[in-house]
Amino acid sequence: MVSAVVLAAGRVESVEEQEALLPLRDKPMLQQVLEEALASRVREVVCVVSDLASAGRRITIENERLIWLVNYGADGGPNSSLIAGLWAIDPSSDGVLFLAGDQPFIRSELIDALIERFESGHALIVAPSFQGQPRNPLLFRREMFPDLLKVTGGRSGLALLEKYRDKADLVPWSEEIPFFDIVVRADYERLKEPA
Numbered sequence: 001m002v003s004a005v006v007l008a009a010g011r012v013e014s015v016e017e018q019e020a021l022l023p024l025r026d027k028p029m030l031q032q033v034l035e036e037a038l039a040s041r042v043r044e045v046v047c048v049v050s051d052l053a054s055a056g057r058r059i060t061i062e063n064e065r066l067i068w069l070v071n072y073g074a075d076g077g078p079n080s081s082l083i084a085g086l087w088a089i090d091p092s093s094d095g096v097l098f099l100a101g102d103q104p105f106i107r108s109e110l111i112d113a114l115i116e117r118f119e120s121g122h123a124l125i126v127a128p129s130f131q132g133q134p135r136n137p138l139l140f141r142r143e144m145f146p147d148l149l150k151v152t153g154g155r156s157g158l159a160l161l162e163k164y165r166d167k168a169d170l171v172p173w174s175e176e177i178p179f180f181d182i183v184v185r186a187d188y189e190r191l192k193e194p195a
Contacts, residue, residue, distance in 0.1 A: 001043040001090070001092060001093050001094055002041070002042050002043060002093065002094060002095045002096070002097055002115050002118065002119075002139065003042060003043060003044050003045075003046065003089035003090055003093040003095070003096050003097070004037050004040075004042040004044070004045045004046070004096070004097045004098075004099055004111075005045075005046045005047075005048060005082070005085030005086065005088075005089065005096055005097070005098050005099070006030070006033055006034060006037060006045060006046070006047040006048065006085075006099045006100075006101050007048055007081045007082060007085065007098060007099070007100055007101055008030050008033075008047055008048060008049050008055075008081075008100075008101025008102075009048050009049050009050040009071045009080075009081045009101075028058045028059060029101065029102055029104035030047070030055070030058075030059060030101045031058070031059050031060065031061060032104040032105075032106075033099055033100070033101055033103060033104060033106055034047060034059065034061050034066065035061065036106050036107055036108045036111065037099060037106075037108070037111065038061070038063050038065060038066065039108040040108040040111035040112050040115070041111070041112050041115050042065075042097060042111065042115070043065070043090065043093070044065050044066075044067060044089065044090055044093075045063075045065055045066050045067065046067045046069055046085050046088045046089055047066065047067070047068055047069065047101070048069045048070075048071050048081040048084055048085045048088075049068065049069070049070060049071070049101075050070065050071055050072075051070075052068055052070045055068065067088065069084060069085060069088050071084045079151050079152065079156050082098060082148065082151070082156065082157075083148070083149055085098070086145060086148055086149065093142065094118075094141065094142055095118055095139055095140055095141050095142060096139070096140055096145075096148075097111065097114065097115070097137055097138070097139040097140075098136070098137055098138055098139075098140075098157060099111075099136075099137045100136060100137070100181055102181045103136065103137075103178070103179065103180065103181045104180075105177045105178050105179075105180055106137065106178050107178055110128060110173060110178050111137070113128070113171050113173075114126050114127070114128060114137070114139045114171055115139070117169055117171050118139050118141070121169055123141070123167060123168055123169035124140070124141045124143055124144050124164055124167040124168065125138060125139065125140055125141070125144065125160065125161050125164055125167070125168040125169070126138075126139040126168070126169050126170075126171065127139070127161055127168065127169075127170055127171070128170070128171050128172075128173045128178075128179070129170040129171065129172050129173065130172075130173055130174075130175075130176050130179060131176075134158065134161055134168075134170055135173075135179040136157065136158070136179065136181075138157040138158070138160075138161060140157075140160075144160065144164075147160055148160070
């Protein structure tokens with residue numbers, strides 16, 4: 001069984017709002033991520049936010065597999081939400097997939113491809129790759145949980161992937177769009193325009 005943790009507690013530069021709650025096209029970015037996660041084979045989705053009231057006003061999903069978690073220490077560093085989500089998943093999970101709430105173009109097909117590779121092999125980390133370069137989201141086997149609890153720095157997951165490269169498995173992906181994230185206001189302004 002694989003659990004998903006959606007990291008959605010960050011804020012856009014110069015915008016007093018959780019970035020994942022900003023609208024993109026016809027719905028909040030976070031709703032798009034949650035819909036794709038729930039359409040995939042993950043057993044549960046733990047969504048980590050810094051403001052549950054704001055999320056509740058904007059997200060219109062009701063699903064028994066969706067668990068909301070408030071990270072009151074979201075300003076305490078880039079990994080506080082990762083650690084909070086890891087502690088919140090089902091203790092019987094074989095692995096955890098970390099999804100970014102600001103990657104609105106992620107697709108359930110990609111998530112399922114990662115889970116399939118995870119279940120059919122023994123890699124400690126499974127990640128997608130585009131043109132040979134590893135990308136997020138990353139799926140970690142339970143044996144990696146102690147390492148995840150000790151990570152520091154903004155590239156924590158990718159740093160672990162580099163450290164354990166010989167025990168990781170990459171799933172090649174032909175499109176780059178699932179890996180786009182909205183990290184700055186300029187990216188958001190550009191991508192929110194109709195296609």
